[in-house]
Amino acid sequence: MSKLSERIRANRDGRERQSIEVEEWGEEGTPLQLYFGPVTGRDIDRVQRKHNDFLTNPTMASMVDMIIIKAEDAEGEKLFTIEDKQVLLGEPISTIGNVFGAVFNATSIEEQEKN
Secondary structure (H helix, E strand, C coil): CCCHHHHHHHHHHCCCCCCEEEEEEEEEEEEEEEEECCCCHHHHHHHHHHCCEEEECCHHHHHHHHHHHCCCCCCCCEEHHHHHHHHHCCCHHHHHHHHHHHHCCCCCCHHHHCC
């Protein structure tokens, strides 16, 4: 591995995760805090293997696949597996859209501070 690749990897490992509160998925009046890192080229490739036109025509199934790939708890553990896909597809489109939008369009902390 080149020195540049090592530096890129080190910078990537230092990126902060973002989060979104999902009221609909919480417990006892407390929303679920869903965490996620930035969407990477690898994530896009994984989704596009199943959904060829994901970037130009995302479907509910492709959005749910991205949520499954990215969603984590506070400790960085995956919240969902592929077995959860049908349950997630049964959620209102507004919920899927809000979570997907937060994950896919996340801005870095630095970008948020500029605004």
